[in-house]
Amino acid sequence: MATRSDDDGGSRIWRGVRHLIFGDESEPTLRDQIEEVIDEAEGSRPQSGDLTPHERQMLRNLLHLDDRTAGDICVPRGEIMSVASTISFDDLVAAFADAGHSRLPVYGESLDEVIGMVHIKDVFMANVDKSRDRAMTALLRNPLFVPESMGVLDLLARMRAERVHLAIVVDEFGGTEGLVTIEDVVEEIVGDIEDEHDEQEGAMLVMLDDGIWEADARLEIEELASTVDARLVSEEDDVDTLGGLAFLLAGKILQPGDSVCHASGWRLESIAADSRRILRLRLHAPDGSAQE
Incomplete structure (x- = not known):
């Protein structure tokens, strides 16, 4: 009953x-x-x-999965790890070792011209079997190209149907907006997935002392401005992260120990970086004291 x-x-x-x-x-x-x-x-x-x-x-x-779009969950353009189509095979092997990913996008003149992707399995097989063709044209696979407005459920269905686990997210003008893997989609359901190769990361933003903060380079500019100082913004609309702001100001990837000053007087010091991106920064207030 x-x-x-x-x-x-x-x-x-x-x-x-x-x-x-x-x-x-x-x-x-x-x-x-x-x-x-x-x-x-x-x-x-x-x-x-x-x-x-x-x-x-x-x-x-x-x-609520269908409320999210590819543009919402994609890795931002500034954080995409990619290789040029002219890269040598040995440098490609080194790039995979440095990136720690199983797939890397391949671009032509710029990242807005993604011509394909390379899977680490193909690189491994070509490295083991010397008779295989190591030319980029032989290693290229086709990723998906999806608009940033595509719903996550539709993206997952297309990835499953076409058996492709990497998608390049493009904006309304056809430029590269970001990158999405099937792991990114699954994480929207089950939460963050960490494997044995994922490095332990520090907090996204933490105050060390009066007027001194430490932050992950992926920290959103909006959160930085609302938490630390409202003046810490970018004049460029397409810069969304602290790392992107530091790169824009310096015009290069700041290596550990290098710093650049913001118009507000804040000094952005790189404390962790690799050859492709800034990883973590320390922020020093204009007068060395806490901001209102």
Whole structure:
């Protein structure tokens, strides 16, 4: 015999299904019904066989997955690790070792001209079998090219259908906006996935002393301005991160120990970087004291 709670849950699900079928706008959607049930379970005492908090969060993520677009979840253009089509095979091997990724985009004249991608499996096979063709044309594979407005669910479906795990996100003018892997999509559901090659990273932003902050180069400019100093912004609209701001000001990749001054008087000091990007910076206030 069904209990009262079973009847309530069943009626909620039925109202959601009825809305989807008949378009009754006066009733909440099935999505709303499921989220309501999750909300009600948040403060309840856990029961055997019930959803764990992590499972409930994954379910929430699934419910809102289609609200996210490729542009929302992509690795920003400034952080894309790529190689030129003219790179030698030995340098390509070194690039994979440095990047720690299984796939690297290949560009022609600039990153706006992505002509393909290289998979580390193909590089490994060519390195082992000396009879294989090591030319870039023989190693190139085709990535997906998707608009930044494409929904994450549609992107996942296309990746599965075409069996391609890397997509180049392009803007309305055809320029490269960012890069998305299938891991990025899965992380939108299950949370961050770290493997044995992922390095432990420091906090995105931390205050060390009065007027001295340390930050990850991927820190969003908006968060930097709202937390540290409203003057720490960029004059260029296409700069979204602290690392991008430092690169724009210096005109080069700041190596550890190098610094550059912002118009506000803040000094941005690189404390970690590699040959391709700035990784972490220390911010020094104009007068060495905390800002209002």
